[in-house]
Amino acid sequence: MKKMRVVMIGAFLTWGLAWGTVAHAADIDGQWARGDGNAKVTIAPCGSDICAVNTWIKPGTPKEKEGDKLVMSIKPDGEGVYSGSAFDPQRDLTYRITVTVKGNSMTTKGCIVAGLLCKGIDWTRID
Structure with missing residues (x-):
């Protein structure tokens, strides 16, 4: 019985930590406009990663198009800071x-x- 309680507490803590990471990472989700005005992206979960997908590209912008995706494997690394890798x-x-x-x-x-x-x-x- 004691072992079962320890396992259940461990599972609950693991779930709570995972939920906290997902909830914390949510502030990165949404619509974003690039500072140079040449692109807009949607950032959202995609499987276990986070993807940034181009939703609008200013006409004449070279080497970029709508639908291009960046797949980010990032984790919270501090208040509002995420780090890891990204695949283009x-x-x-x-x-x-x-x-x-x-x-x-x-x-x-x-x-x-x-x-x-x-x-x-x-x-x-952006909204």
Whole structure:
């Protein structure tokens, strides 16, 4: 009986921690506009990952199109900060990524080549 109680408490704590991670990560979900005005994305769960899908691309923007997807395997790393990796299937590239969300603002920073080449992008949440 005591073993059963310990197992049930362990399962409950594991579920609670997982739920807390999912609930905390939800503030990244939604519609976002890129700071340069050239793109809008929807960020939402996709399986065990989080995907950013282009929903609008400014005409004439090279190398990007609606429907392009970035698959992020990220975890909370602090208040409003997520880190991990992102895979861009259109370019067959994997990035180390850090996402910082503060209210209706988000900054993404992706790095390749062992962190030697990095780029940051600012985003604004839209309705």
